[in-house]
Amino acid sequence: RLTDTKLQSIFSDLKIHDKEEIAYKHFKSDGKDPDGLEEARLRQKLIGIMSTYGLLEHFAETEDPKLLKIHKALNDGSNYVAKDVFKDIRLNKLWAKAEMAGFTDILHLKSESWNELEEQEELSNNIPDQKLSHTEKANLLREKHLDLRNGFDRLDRLTAKGPNHKDFVEPKVQGLWKIALEAKFSPDELTSLKEELLHYESRLLKLRHLHAEGALEAAQKGQLHDLENSTAEQHIKKHVRTVQKLHMDIETKIMQRHTEL
Secondary structure (H helix, E strand, O other): OOOOOOOOOOOHHHHHHHHHHHHHHHHHOOOOOOOOOOHHHHHHHHHHHHOOOOOOHOOOOOOOOOOOOOOOOOOOOOOOOOOOOOOOHHHHHHHHHHOOOOOOHHHHOOOOOOOOHHHHHHHOOOOOOOOHHHHHHHHHHHHHHHHHHHHHHHHHHHOOOOOOOOOOOOOOHHHHHHHHHOOOOHHHHHHHHHHHHHHHHHHHHHHHHHHHHHHHHHOOOOOOHHHHHHHHHHHOOOOOOOHHHHHHHHHHHHHHHHHHO
């Protein structure tokens, strides 16, 4: 029921949570956490993860109606994506992406896609006049290809506005990307910014992994996870500073352009 992106995200969350659970078992075996506060925190965190991905119904303990979500049948057809709508493979990929993104104005998008297809066929069929020089032909084709590429970039941005579309798995990164899409960035600038955000996201995921490792290390020593007392303290702190700087730099760049709207 989950998309590949969500599966990657929940795998990451559960992998970290599993390490925290293992750390807690070592902690509890030493007679720590007599009131069960840490156990309750871990349980609540797991319920939160399940809630995020719409899997709360698998928890027998969550009988509170406010916590439960409607369970969709596996064969309700909602995951079906129409294939080969267009003759062009790139347009078909964009179309599938739009459907998976839950694009609401799908008929408008289809109209936009057909326009791009017509432009492409026109480019393929209209060979430059033989009277033109080689340089003139090359310049004309280059101009037409640029227009066509810009058209595909525009469609790609259009599909990215679908409510279910996720280019990133981390909420912080998703938020920055959403603001960036609404700002006055050119297609090339957005491509570059996306690479920066992917790098930032990988750093965020690594930081979460380091915190989980620190918790496991502390539990093996019979301690609660404390960044100040961890043997990996300096390494984690350095990574925290790197992540914070990356976030600040990217956020500043996006917000400066966004305020120009």
